[in-house]
Amino acid sequence: MSLTKRLALLLALVCTPAAMAQTFTFTAIPDEDESQLRTRFEKVAEYLEQELGVKVKYVPVKSYSAAVTAFRNNQVQLAWFGGLSGVQARRLVPGSEAIAQGYEDQFFKSYFIAHASTEIVPGESFPNINGYTFTFGAKNSTSGRLMPQFFIERNLGKNTKDVFKRIGYSGDHSRTIAQVQAGVYQVGAVNYKVWETAVANGKVDLDKVAVIWQSPAYPDYQWTIRGDVNSAFGAEFAAKVESALIGMTDKDLLNSFPRESFVPADNRDYEPIEDVAKAIGLID
Template sequence: MKLKNTLIACLAALSSSLIHAAPTFVFTAIPDQDETRLKERFAKVSSYLEEQLDTEVRFVPVKSYAAAITSFRNNQVQLAWFGGLSGVKARLLVPGAQAIAQDVEDPNFKSYFIAHESTGLISQPDASSKTLPSDVQGKTFTFGSKGSTSGRLMPEFFLRKQFDQAPDDIFSRVGFSGNHSRTIALVETGAYQLGAVNYKVWDSAVAAGKVDTSKVNVIGETPGYPDYQWTVRGDLDSQFGEGFTAKVKQALLNMQDEELLASFPRKGFIPATNADFDPILKVGKQVGLID
């Protein structure tokens, strides 16, 4: 009888500890680069957040932009590193969701238009031009992911604005590479003659010696627009305790380790609000990517 009572007490204690155990804080990120790069980047972020938040933190990779949004909507993740468009879409699906932090450069982000050397366009004198040469018409073109702000939404918006036509009418063939790293590779090999790419991914790849700029180079860029941001679910405090949302935000704003920031690459984070991304909401509706 004594053994039985002891066993019951142990089980009760174990049950109580499981009930009151702190939940794991899970986050994800849009797969805008190759998987190896993403894992390196966010493993560091996970360790940093775990230390700052004093709770277990886990990074969960996803295969697509849509999967990142779905995971956020279903509460499989509570924090996400979204692009402008994916963040807007996710917040529309989760009541109370908030954009809380962005990089100092994210309010004025941009995309590059790149070309293969066979087009004869990579020797254009002004690669920072906000308009593209008319010679791009009739060539093949690849965006990044269908849900990417810098790899699809904003490049398409500015293409439509300049040529007053849809991409399918401007180019002989239009594709979607899936991410920025692959866009660069496809244009460098000549599989596509032209492409649109996140300027930070391009600049980092060039600086690392991963791009042969004699074969592919920048021929123009978009005007600035708001893009990447950290977004949290609206029920974060009810899941992890009062004040947890503010604690997560402060941890991100306090991120100062140069090695950690370089993995993004970012210079540091500043506060963000949902209203900062109203231009993306507006353009998304105009292009037909948001209902």
């Protein structure tokens, strides 16, 4: 082969869209222990890299708002958001789409938990939590703040600031469990999946803290992708990402979320979350 042909072949190889594209990056809301998240999502990165044929990197963030900001600024092209953070991100990045959700995310729940000293008896009816100290999770958490606040105000007929003696924001569901168990707060609201996993792993002392109420179902977590990924990574790239996520079958990887599987999602699925956020004043 002549030198000219060799150079032409080399240029063809290095100038393919995949070679020219940047690393495909993604993040996730920090809704529980950081080490657990890193273990989970670095395995997701390995899986996506194999399925998509491009380099994939997980970018951890310190807060829900940082996840939304990274998505808005194109520091990441894909994110594992909660219902509210996904709505916020898609409003900031026109053309972005919710593409997959956990099977369970179609009918997610919040648990209200209480320290044993409250002597609140669990039941189907909404508990009398007036006058206690209460902690939400992160301020932009769907299952740890948005929907619990909605259910409190709907059932008690007044603003949360008029219900509790003191209100806190733990930052994530694992810390909410720890704070209520330790008696730092008497009552709190958590993601039911994080609670059930913590109980299964022996990280909850059920003599000190218990579930006192579970909420009605609502849509929650989802994978959201930017609308401009096809121009950066090639035609139909977004569809390939969606197919890879829905096609995830590794039981260990799914259990780390924990989810039974991932199923298709779209922006319309989260209109109820947007409506509630508007109703209680978290978004305009």
